[in-house]
Amino acid sequence: QQQVKQSPQSLIVQKGGISIINCAYENTAFDYFPWYQQFPGKGPALLIAIRPDVSEKKEGRFTISFNKSAKQFSLHIMDSQPGDSATYFCAASKDDYKLSFGAGTTVTVRA
Amino acid sequence: DGGITQSPKYLFRKEGQNVTLSCEQNLNHDAMYWYRQDPGQGLRLIYYSQIVNDFQKGDIAEGYSVSREKKESFPLTVTSAQKNPTAFYLCASGLANEQFFGPGTRLTVL
Numbered sequence: 001q002q003q004v005k006q007s008p009q010s011l012i013v014q015k016g017g018i019s020i021i022n023c024a025y026e027n028t029a030f031d032y033f034p035w036y037q038q039f040p041g042k043g044p045a046l047l048i049a050i051r052p053d054v055s056e057k058k059e060g061r062f063t064i065s066f067n068k069s070a071k072q073f074s075l076h077i078m079d080s081q082p083g084d085s086a087t088y089f090c091a092a093s094k095d096d097y098k099l100s101f102g103a104g105t106t107v108t109v110r111a
Numbered sequence: 112d113g114g115i116t117q118s119p120k121y122l123f124r125k126e127g128q129n130v131t132l133s134c135e136q137n138l139n140h141d142a143m144y145w146y147r148q149d150p151g152q153g154l155r156l157i158y159y160s161q162i163v164n165d166f167q168k169g170d171i172a173e174g175y176s177v178s179r180e181k182k183e184s185f186p187l188t189v190t191s192a193q194k195n196p197t198a199f200y201l202c203a204s205g206l207a208n209e210q211f212f213g214p215g216t217r218l219t220v221l
Contacts (some may be wrong), residue, residue, distance in 0.1 A: 002153065009151065032207060043115075043201050043212030044154070089153055093207040097142055097161060098169070101153040 003027055004092050006102025014110050019077040021105045023090035026071065030092040034099070035064065035075050038087045047088070048075070080109045114138065115213035117202050122218045124196075132187045132216045134202030142206060143185040147171060148199040148215070157200075160185055189218065196220045 006023045013019045023033075034049035050057045050064045050073065057064045061084075063076040077084055090102040115136045124130045136143065141162050146154040156169030160179040174193025179185055185204075189196045197220050203210040 006153070034208075041214070043203070043214050045212065046209050049208070096206050096208075097144075097159060098156060099154075099207055099210065101155075103151055103153040 002103060003100040004090055004102040006090050006105060008105060009103065010106040010108070012108045012110060013077075013080045015080060015082060017080050017109075019075075019080050019084070019107050019109075021075045021088055021090070021107075022072065023074065023102050024070075024072045025092050025100075027092070027094065028071070029094040030100075032093040033064070033066065033073050034091050034093075035062075036089045036091065036101075038089065038104075040086075044089060077107070080107075082109045082111050085109045115202055115204055115211055117200075117213040117216050119216060120214065122216055124218070124220050126220055127191045129188055129190050130196075130218065132189065132200055132202075132218070134185045134187065134213060135183055136185075136202075136204040136211075136213075137183065138204055138211060139182075140204035140206075140211075141182065142204060143179070144203040144210065145169075145175070145177065145185070145187045146201045146203065148201055154201065157187065 035047045036044035037047040038044040048059045052068050061078045066073045087104045087106045089104050091099040118133045144159040145157040155171050158177040160166040176188045200216045202213040
């Protein structure tokens, strides 16, 4: 049973638009929430991460919003570009080693 | 070039045969991991190793085995006991705050 629930499964956005991916968790022991980006045929790579002591973190066009009381966090991709087309995974961790991943969201950016 | 290598990229095996997937890293990481990726299910942890000569079961360890005799290497054996072995297998190293992934091995059991 998945400890981190991710939605939507896929989304299509026009170039320049905003992509939004949502994740929810139940285990309040989680204290680290990363997002990974995976291109077809490749392994995932860390994109951006947040800890629950902040409500938002921005790196370039990518922003994580974190709502501790709702146990939800989301990834916003601003000004989406065709090169952003990939699968995105949210994850959560409560120790130094294990990550619990969401099911993934495939983002397609149309030119 | 620092990173993680997995070989082979594609692997075909007959049902009932054991198969070993290779994973090597030169990042000097103590911790290494094996994940299985299936469409719509994300990444599921098979086994992980915090240090040489030590490893722990992940969420879906049944039908798999590992060894960790060297810091650089963490091979995964998919045994005939694994009921549905066809999948994309990913090796990673590092701590939870940043895991580095290899390019993966796609295993197909015929």
